[in-house]
Amino acid sequence: MRGYSSLAISVFLAICCLSSGVSAQKKIDSVHYFIDVHHMERGKVTFAAVAAAHVKDLAIEKKYNVHFIRFWVDESSGNVYCLSIAPDSQAVIKTHNEAHGLLPYQLYQVTGGPEAAAKSGKSYFLDVHELGPGKVKARDVAAAYQKDLAVQGKYGVNFINYWVDEKQGRFVCLSQARDSTAVIKTHKEAHGLLPVSIERVRQGP
Numbered sequence: 001m002r003g004y005s006s007l008a009i010s011v012f013l014a015i016c017c018l019s020s021g022v023s024a025q026k027k028i029d030s031v032h033y034f035i036d037v038h039h040m041e042r043g044k045v046t047f048a049a050v051a052a053a054h055v056k057d058l059a060i061e062k063k064y065n066v067h068f069i070r071f072w073v074d075e076s077s078g079n080v081y082c083l084s085i086a087p088d089s090q091a092v093i094k095t096h097n098e099a100h101g102l103l104p105y106q107l108y109q110v111t112g113g114p115e116a117a118a119k120s121g122k123s124y125f126l127d128v129h130e131l132g133p134g135k136v137k138a139r140d141v142a143a144a145y146q147k148d149l150a151v152q153g154k155y156g157v158n159f160i161n162y163w164v165d166e167k168q169g170r171f172v173c174l175s176q177a178r179d180s181t182a183v184i185k186t187h188k189e190a191h192g193l194l195p196v197s198i199e200r201v202r203q204g205p
Contacts, residue, residue, distance in 0.1 A: 031065075031085050032086065032110075033085055033109070033111060033163065034083070034086055034092050034107060034108065035081060035108045036081070036082045036084070036107045037079065037081055037104055037107070037108075038079065038080040039078060040078035041078050042076070043078065045073065045075055045078045045079075047073045050073045050204070051205075053099065054082075054204060056100045057082075057096065060095060060099050061084075063095070063098075064086070064091040064092075064094050064095045066091050066095045067085050067086070068083070069083045070203065070204060071083070072174075072202065074199040074200065074201045074202075077199060081126060092107060108168060109167070110164055113145055113162050116161065118160055118176060122158060122178070123176060124176055124201050125174070125177055125183050125198055125200055125201065126172060126174055127172070127175070127184075127195035128198075129171050129172075129173075130169065130170045131170065131193075132169040133167065133169045134169060141162060144190065144191040145162050147191045148173075148186055148187065148190045151186050151190040152186050154186070154189070155177070155185050156182055157182050157186045158177070159175045160174045160176065161173075180198045180200065184198065
């Protein structure tokens with residue numbers, strides 16, 4: 001999956017809106033970010049198989065006004081994460097269903113932060129924080145993330161982005177590090193909010 005910055009996505013949407021005669025702001029407001037999670041059988045998932053399924057998603061995503069941005073795979077746990085923009089969650093589900101039939105176990109509507117550049121030679125990690133419905137605000141996660149950025153150099157971590165699901169009270173962080181311990185130490189020193197899970201993942205192209 002090709003990576004796009006938040007700015008690039010906004011520009012893409014604005015161009016599409018202007019060409020269709022709809023106001024850019026109205027169109028941008030009508031789409032949302034989603035992270036969907038697929039729990040496959042442990043040890044039975046390969047990056048190549050997920051990449052092939054992703055190609056099928058891309059082939060029909062326009063039918064449902066979905067744009068898949070990126071995916072991550074943890075082959076050891078069998079977990080797959082997809083980041084997309086869509087008008088609603090059903091559009092994401094319909095795309096997956098028609099493309100390959102692999103439906104997500106969880107689907108979060110999220111907001112994200114400004115994306116940092118990835119660095120070569122470091123592993124990717126996704127860590128998930130679960131605080132409970134009504135207990136997470138995007139502004140508070142943004143403030144905590146800034147604290148992570150202030151500390152990350154000490155532990156050799158590169159935080160790339162985060163996504164917040166205020167309704168369900170969870171947020172997900174994407175980072176690069178030498179190991180998961182470095183990510184946890186950064187969170188602990190920066191703000192004390194430790195993840196309920198952290199996975200080394202392979203990011204789709």
